[in-house]
Amino acid sequence: MRKWVLPHLRCPKCYSRLNLDVFEGSFENQIQSGILSCNSTNCQKWYPIVNAIPRLLDESLRKELTNTFIDKNHNKLRSKNLIQPSTQSNSDNLLDLKKHTIKNFGFEWTKFNRFGWDDPVYNKIFERKVFHRKSLLEPNDLEGKFILDAGVETVGIPIGLRNMVGK
Secondary structure, eight states, X not given: OOGGGGGGOBOTTTOOBEXXXXXXXXXXXXXXXXXXXXXXXXXXXXXXXXXXXEOOSOGGGSHHHHHHHHHHTHHHHHHTTXXXXXXXXXXXXXXXXHHHHHHHHHHHHHHTTTTTTSOSSSSHHXXXXXXXXXXXXXXXXXXXXXXXXXXXXXXXHHHHHHHHOOO
């Protein structure tokens, strides 16, 4: 995660601003590990940053990831009083569907993690062409704008956007 993103993020639970605590130094100007904690005294939720990706999911949807993160960063989390028993109710009717989606999304990232990088046919040049054909955007249409790549991957879109904007 890059620090310039922080003012644009909000707590998914209450929409308050988030505070950043860096646990592991940065690589290429990215925070590799840390937490984003809700600024609201009523909410007090926190979200791990793992491998430079902020995991802004409900705790019930990231239990395994959270447990691994807690094991690795137990002392840091304890010193901030962030480790406590979960009091969240399981009243979410879509909980099973969300868990299924998370499981399958992880499979896709594992199975197709090199798509577009070193494939002889479906590479960055191919993706750029697809982006221009699908988006109908010209490079100056997005100049100076922020683009959020929220994981909804369509061939050509992210690489095409990254070539048109700085952030």
